[in-house]
Amino acid sequence: MTDVIAPLDELGVETTILEAVADNAPIAIQGGGTRVGLGRPSQAAKTLSTKRLTGIILLEPSELVVSARAGTPVAEVEAALAEKGQRLAFEPFDARPLYGTTGEPTIGGLVATNASGPRRVLVGAARDALIGVRMITGRGETIRSGGRVMKNVTGYDIVKLAAGSHGTIGVLTEATFKTLPLAETETTLVVEGLADEVGVAALCAAMGTPFEVTGAAHLPGRDGQPARTCLRLENFESHLRYRAGALAKTLQAPGAVTLLDAEASRALWRDIRDAAPFLGDTGNVVWRVSVAPSRGPDVVAALGDRLAAHFYDWSGGLIWIAMAPSDDAGAAPVRAAAAEARGHATLVRADDATRAAVDVFQPESLALARLSRAVTETFDPVGVLNAGRMHAS
Amino acid sequence: MTGIAMPQPDPGILARRDEIIAGLSRIVPGEGVISSEDERRAFETDALTAYRRMPLAVVLPSTTEQAAEVLAYLAREGVPMVPRGAGTSLAGGALPQEDAVVIGVSKMAQVLDVDLPNRTIRVQSGITNLGVSAAIAHEGFFYAPDPSSQLACTIAGNISMNSGGAHCLKYGVTTNNLLGVKFVTLQGEIVEIGGDAMDAAGLDLLGLICGSEGQFGLVTEATLRILPMAEGARPILFGFPSSEEAGACVAAVLGAGIVPVAIEFMDKIAIDICEDFAHAGYPREAGALLIVEVEGSPAEIDEQLARIGAIAETHGATSARQAKTAAEAAAIWKGRKSAFGAMGRISDYICMDGTIPTGRLPEILARITEICDAAGLKVANIFHAGDGNLHPLVLYDMNDPVSLAKAEIAGEDILRACVEVGGCLTGEHGVGIEKRELMSVQFNxxxxxxxxxxxxxxxxxxxxxxxxxxxxxxxxxxxxxxxx
The missing domain is CATH 1.10.10 (Arc Repressor Mutant, subunit A)
Known part of the structure; x- marks a missing residue:
């Protein structure tokens, strides 16, 4: 059990970081703690929690913008937006079902892990919606980047760098996102019984239509259930009827197309977003492989019998893979298959010992690793912030 | 001569000019190295034409490998470098300096690969923005970021400046449509960052490089997101008595859950100038106009425009005109896209590029008028209203140094006002030399x-x-x- 320090304000965060620098003692950074199983396990004796830096600072629907402090629960932001008919369009991934954690996912955790869901395939990732940050670097300095306007090229885009940095360049204290209107309603087209490569080809074809498919997933058959190829449409009610018909026609699906009503569609995509319902036993190790969508089935084919379960999101470009636990969590074959398809793999669930022994994130080329390290050091020269979280130090 | 200083050139480098040109010629043979004064003159400025500096030399590598050797060589020799796409920067981003070598990407302009199932295209960075869309138009695809200079500007420049355009309200700016780059470091390494998968691994250096104004290295290739064209698109023109009503209408449309692909604003002076030039049927009697464009099937477009029309009416729109034919739609956009050119026919101008929270629009427009009135200058406002990206054109006379100085000061004051209300100095043009000294207004x-x-x-x-x-x-x- 580590000491948890939960400052009430930015000054407290600064002080905590400066003490860590003075003691040369790395600290772990945490929001709601729901994704603590992501990344290499922390060796830090102290944890800095942002859970008390809470509150929505700005919510302006007519400007499509929301700002909140880092410890604000994602659910609180989403509820406040929904009340105004808006949402975080990238559909924040909720890690609790995957890790079996409790607690509240926070805005800071979302940014630190660039946690996008199924709609990412059309509207972009969390990092694309993120337009402003305030954070405290490993020098104990508060800096801002971006702002509250969606078009801003003033100075380097440290906003993007912060997204997905796993707390290694700074402790986020505030984040500002571009929002989008909630859709009036939604439906999902489901085609049953397609093999992986046929299903993914159908997803890619659908993404090439002008009908604005907001979710494109293929769920292989399991436990006697047939495979399902799923395409979500969201829009005004009248548009949807037309688009669903037009999309079904262009697909020329070999099987019958079923249309889910809005409620069933929402439930299905919540499961796809959270991934865990399709990944079998909770003891399985889980990988996420990112690859150009059409090459997704090649990765799966290369892994063959090693897979315990798998499915495709993002038109085939995100493959969730579950495997029985082993010493290296299957890193060698998974990374080889990903590399062959010019993609990359992240080990998103495994026990601490495995995640300490195996590269959790894709190893980088020497030149890229040098640049990443040089950039990180400008923010955190001593290496106190989540040291070793992304790569072994 | 003009207000923005450039550093004194390093005499040591100037003295080694012949040696440096010889060194470059060993890497890039033949016409790839430009040394004569006549030919270098084509590179002495960009679209911020008030500023000119003759570069030491210009080198145009034909391959990434040549570019890597050039960067490594010049870095080893301690020679400054200025990367250049097509030289369309309005902020002086490609302005040379006397002791620097301009590195142009114009000889690397090929499409390398089109991948429709994965909605990507891989190009050399010297290709023009419009060239990317042109390469895939016959397949029904397009590249979304569309800066006004898209006919000339290059993808290399777009990545340097994280360029936007009129349609980024829906489709985002360059950084949202960029999947990977081939990047040459100052050490001469060739680094692949990202690729054709979504969400590259590791720290988001791709996001950091995009918009770094060519200060980190040279991008020679890029993998871009391409999108299927909408079934159709149609603009509608609304006239309003004043900019207050127009501004309030923009907020109401977005607040009602409708995100058009583009919402463009023009004030009275801009309307007159554009109408004289393009004969697009802009309402001359209006104090402000909005061009709102929506996409979809004909029925979807009808429905969206009906909703938007109702909102405009409650906000006092005095006229509304839908494009009924493709030619009418083109005329409406021609007026907008040629606005800067049309303005240039009647006056010299500097184009500011601040962004503001759209709720502060009426207030900031009043401030702009106040600032320019006080300086005795005319100003026309044309901008991307949906995202608050202003483009006040401050008119001046190039032959009168005092009027340029006044225009520059007025421009600065406008940008200070943008930052004061929670906006920023530049929405899409970049800082360059133009807004360099103002950076300390926005950042501590x-x-x-x-x-x-x-x-x-x-x-x-x-x-x-x-x-x-x-x-x-x-x-x-x-x-x-x-x-x-």
């Missing part, structure tokens, strides 16, 4: 120091586009401090 010393450290992580000797983005004095002080 700690923030600027952090950004300069990031610069140094890529470019330890400040050789790449060195006199841009940061206040000159601050950056010189940083160099002295680092030397200690």
């Amino acid at each position: 010393a700690v923030e600027l120091a952090q950004m300069m450290r990031v610069k140094r992580a890529f470019d330890p000797d400040w050789l790449m586009n060195p006199s841009k983005v940061f206040p000159l004095g601050l950056r010189q002080a940083e160099t002295l401090q680092a030397a200690e």
Whole structure:
């Protein structure tokens, strides 16, 4: 059990970081703690929690913008937006079902892990919606980047760098996102019984239509259930009827197309977003492989019998893979298959010992690793912030 | 002559000019090295034409490998470099300096691969923005970011400046449509960052490089997101008595859950000038106009325009005109897209590029009028209203240095006002030399120091586009401090 320090304000965060620098003692950074199983396990004796830096600072629907402090629960932001008919369009991934954690996912955790869901395939990732940050670097300095306007090229885009940095360049204290209107309603087209490569080809074809498919997933058959190829449409009610018909026609699906009503569609995509319902036993190790969508089935084919379960999101470009636990969590074959398809793999669930022994994130080329390290050091020269979280130090 | 200073050239480098040209010629043979004064003159400025500096030499590598050798060679020799796409920067982002070698990407302009199932295209960075869309138009696809200079500007320049355009309200700017780059470092390494998968692994260096104003290295290839064309698109023109009503209408449309692909605004002066030029049927009697464009099937377009029309009516729109034919739609956009050119026929102008929270629009427009009135200058406002990206055109007379100086000061005051209301100095043009000294209005010393450290992580000797983005004095002080 580590000491948890939960400052009430930015000054407290600064002080905590400066003490860590003075003691040369790395600290772990945490929001709601729901994704603590992501990344290499922390060796830090102290944890800095942002859970008390809470509150929505700005919510302006007519400007499509929301700002909140880092410890604000994602659910609180989403509820406040929904009340105004808006949402975080990238559909924040909720890690609790995957890790079996409790607690509240926070805005800071979302940014630190660039946690996008199924709609990412059309509207972009969390990092694309993120337009402003305030954070405290490993020098104990508060800096801002971006702002509250969606078009801003003033100075380097440290906003993007912060997204997905796993707390290694700074402790986020505030984040500002571009929002989008909630859709009036939604439906999902489901085609049953397609093999992986046929299903993914159908997803890619659908993404090439002008009908604005907001979710494109293929769920292989399991436990006697047939495979399902799923395409979500969201829009005004009248548009949807037309688009669903037009999309079904262009697909020329070999099987019958079923249309889910809005409620069933929402439930299905919540499961796809959270991934865990399709990944079998909770003891399985889980990988996420990112690859150009059409090459997704090649990765799966290369892994063959090693897979315990798998499915495709993002038109085939995100493959969730579950495997029985082993010493290296299957890193060698998974990374080889990903590399062959010019993609990359992240080990998103495994026990601490495995995640300490195996590269959790894709190893980088020497030149890229040098640049990443040089950039990180400008923010955190001593290496106190989540040291070793992304790569072994 | 004009207000923005450039550093004194290093006499040591000027003295070694012949040797440096010989060195470059060993790497890039033949016409790839430009040394004569006549030919170099084509590179002495960009679209911020009030500023000109003759570069030491110009080199146009034909391959990434040549570019890598060039960067490594010049870095080893301690020679500053200025990367250049098509030289369309309005902020002086491609302005050379006398002791620098311009590195142009114009000989690398090929499409390398089109991948429709994965909705990507891989190109060499010297291709024009419009060239990308042109390569895939017959397949029904397009590349979304559409800066006004898209006919000429290159993808390399777009990535440097994180360019936007009129349609980014829906489709985002360059950084949202960029999947990977081939990037040449100052050490001469060729690094692949990202690729054709979504969400590259590791720290988001791709996001950091996009918009770094060519200060980190050279991008020679890019993998871009391409999108299927909408079934159809149709603009509608609304006239309003004044900019207050137009501004309130923009907020109401977005607040009602409708995100058009584009919402463009023009004030009275801009309407008259554009109408004289394009004969697009703009309402001359209006105090302000909005061009709103929506996409979809004909029925979807009808429905969206009906909803938007109802909102415009409640906000006092005095006229509404839908494009009924493709020719009418083209005329409406021609007026907007040729606005800067049309303005240029009647006056010299500087184009500011601040962004503001759209709720502050009426207030900021009043401030702009006030600032320009006080300086005795005319101003026309044309901008991307949906995202608050202003483009006030401050008119001046190139032959009258006093009027240019006044225009520059007025422009600065406008940008200060943008920052004051919660906006920023530049929405899509970049900082370049133009807004360099104003960076300390938006950022404090700690923030600027952090950004300069990031610069140094890529470019330890400040050789790449060195006199841009940061206040000159601050950056010189940083160099002295680092030397200690």
